[in-house]
Amino acid sequence: MEQHYKLHRLRELADNDQDFILALAQTFLEEVPADAKILEEAVNSKNYLQTYQTAHKMKPTVDMFELGILEDLIEIQDWGRFEKVDEDVSDKLVLVLAAIERASTEITSDFSL
Numbered sequence: 001m002e003q004h005y006k007l008h009r010l011r012e013l014a015d016n017d018q019d020f021i022l023a024l025a026q027t028f029l030e031e032v033p034a035d036a037k038i039l040e041e042a043v044n045s046k047n048y049l050q051t052y053q054t055a056h057k058m059k060p061t062v063d064m065f066e067l068g069i070l071e072d073l074i075e076i077q078d079w080g081r082f083e084k085v086d087e088d089v090s091d092k093l094v095l096v097l098a099a100i101e102r103a104s105t106e107i108t109s110d111f112s113l
Contacts, residue, residue, distance in 0.1 A: 001110045004102040006066035013064075024064075025111045029104060032061055036100045043076065043093050051080030062100075065107075069099040 007021065014020040035058050042050035055077035063070050072092040079089045107113070 001106075004067065004099065004106045009064055009066065022111060025107050026113060028061060028065060029107060029113060032058060032100055033104050036097055039076070040093060040097060042080070043089060046085075048080040048083045052077055053080075055080060065103060067099045067103050069096050072096050 010021055010024055014024070035054055039051065039054040039058065041047075042054055055073050059070065059073055059077065062073055072095050075092050076089050076096065078084070079087055
């Protein structure tokens, strides 16, 4: 449990309310993997605005669950925000997508969802 994500900040926020933590875990699983697919498509098609918007939307949840990829996600967000056409963020995208996949699998298992 909690190898690819951390719950201590969520526990603090939720005052250790297990139902609330479960609801946040469910929300993570409903939103973050779907957003990750949108982010992947946006980066691959060089849709800078969509990349920025999606990465920006994902940041609070990625930070709250402490996936260890916040800085990578911020780099992707800034690539989109500032339309850094001379930069390649594909390596950062691979890290972000892999971390989300690992955390999603683990959350699904840990919370029996």
